[in-house]
Amino acid sequence: MDVVALLVMLAFSLSGILTVDEVLAGFSDPNIVLIALLFIVGEGLVRTGVAYQVSEWLMKVAKNSETRVLVLLMLAVAGLGSFMSSTGVVAIFIPVVLVICQQMNISPKRLMMPLSIAGLISGMMTLIATAPNLVVNSELIRTTGERLSFFSFTPIGVVILVMGILYMLLTRRWLAVSDDEQNLPINKHSIRDLIETYKLQDRTKRFVVKAGSDFIGQPLEELHLRSNYALNVLAIERWKHFRPIFLASSLGKAEIKEKDILLIDISNPELDLAEFCQKHNLEPAELRGYNFNQQSKLMGMVEVTPIPDSDYLGRSVAEVRFRSRYGLNVIGIKRNNEILTGNLVEEPLKAGDLLLVIGAWKLIQDMRNKTKSFFVLDYPAEIERAAPAQSQAPHALFSIFTMVALMVSGIVPNVVAALIACLLLAKFRCIDAKSAYSSIHWSSLILIIGMMPFSIALQKTGGIDLIVNFMISTVGGMGKHWILISLFILSAVIGLFISNTATAILMAPIAISMAQHLNLSAVPFAMTVAVAASAAFMTPISSPVNTMVLGPANYKFGDFVKIGVPFTILVMLVTIFLVPVLFPF
Structure with a gap:
């Protein structure tokens, strides 16, 4: 669609209908910049885990x-x-809905x-x-000088949302599932699956540091757990500000504190854990999949394999000094579909090995x-919930x-x-430059431009006047509400074939011109x-939101x-009734 939009710009320029400045006017439009910035704002909500906090609350x-x-x-x-962005929100919730x-x-x-x-x-x-x-709003300001406020849409939106919820509660039975149709599986494996596959519950343990432990106050690297006991500390779980956090990098300098939970990989099967815990005043705790799920926005697992050469x-x-x-x-190391045991850090790597990191x-x-030198295999499902800046959520x-x-105050x-x-x-530090630039949907911006x-x-060729005169001659004598109905229907029909943004670009000047006439x-x-x-509800191609759910739900047209x-x-009936009440003619 963005390529077609560029071809349209080229056609207008080569035909002489528009000047170069007019063709490229969209690049200088403040709304284009605003839309790009809002993509970045949405990325900030994702990277800090704010968006996923809502989804987790929903499941609970x-x-x-x-x-x-x-x-x-x-x-x-x-x-x-x-x-x-509604597209971003729906993208966030698709895996959540599949899990539910x-x-x-x-x-x-x-x-x-x-x-x-809902999107x-x-x-x-x-x-x-x-x-x-x-x-x-941009066209309204440019043509009439009037502007819509931040919450101008809210009363209409709230009513339509309530109606939409009731409507879906009544009509969800229309989305019948055939007897032989099975629920779609989640393609990606999970961290829980990796824990079971590599039998980590048998050799990876959690230890709570109790009061009086000789570990307290010591940097991890000075404990020499790997050399003395063949123990590899993978992470430290620590409570801070009434919530758990995971320390998974630069652990060597981390100072152990009371009530820390050490996640330790035990490479020495002959180690007497009871004696080890008693000696250092530690309390063992079982490793379960949910221990990782709780921190899956920060910490994860993935399989990697060395390339053949x-x-x-x-x-x-x-x-290899992998950790450094x-x-x-x-x-974990899997070789020929078998999980290796023993001291893994001393095991020579072979072609085809799968390393769980x-x-x-x-x-x-x-x-x-x-x-x-290593190829990262398919990420587990929890990568979708990664929030590298989770600690910055309040900011x-x-x-x-x-x-x-x-925006509400209108100060700027x-x-x-x-x-x-x-x-x-x-x-x-909720976002960085790379994530900000990559979050912008450039194809969507080019389409709008x-x-x-x-x-x-x-406007320049008189096309708007032609359409306005036709609509006024057709429905102008039928009353103001019928004019609004005709505008709604025309916009909805056009939206079946082009994006909702393109529909607004085409229809806004027509609607405003009709009002002025x-x-x-x-x-x-x-x-x-x-x-x-x-209101692009009618086809799967009317909006990217519809297209995104088409495959996961196996919908038909x-x-x-x-x-x-x-x-x-x-929605049309509600709009035609409410709009004149809230915004008199």
């Missing part, structure tokens, strides 16, 4: 009630999507459609929730850039609240408020177009038509 509160899950899911997605469906033994079809609909409804909640709102083949893990090079610990997600991901919330406050333009939030996120010349061309306020007309542009068309009609 909903328990085994499908109805409760559906209601809380839609509320959470719509709430988060009010302040960050597996645990509850229900088909993903039952929850993926509510997820998608689209989130675009109707605030001014910054979706690009069409910003596009319509690696210089490290024939050398042991100790000789990569900051990761090797805690543990450490911070950031170090695991950095390993790809640091070496060509991320402060940055977001600052942005929202500035929205784009400046978003820029301030991004700089705060960078200042507090490429479609912007359409509205200029329609009729000597009416342009705000209700603009609002109708904005809501209709977000007809599923969206069956659910989306009636709901779009209901």
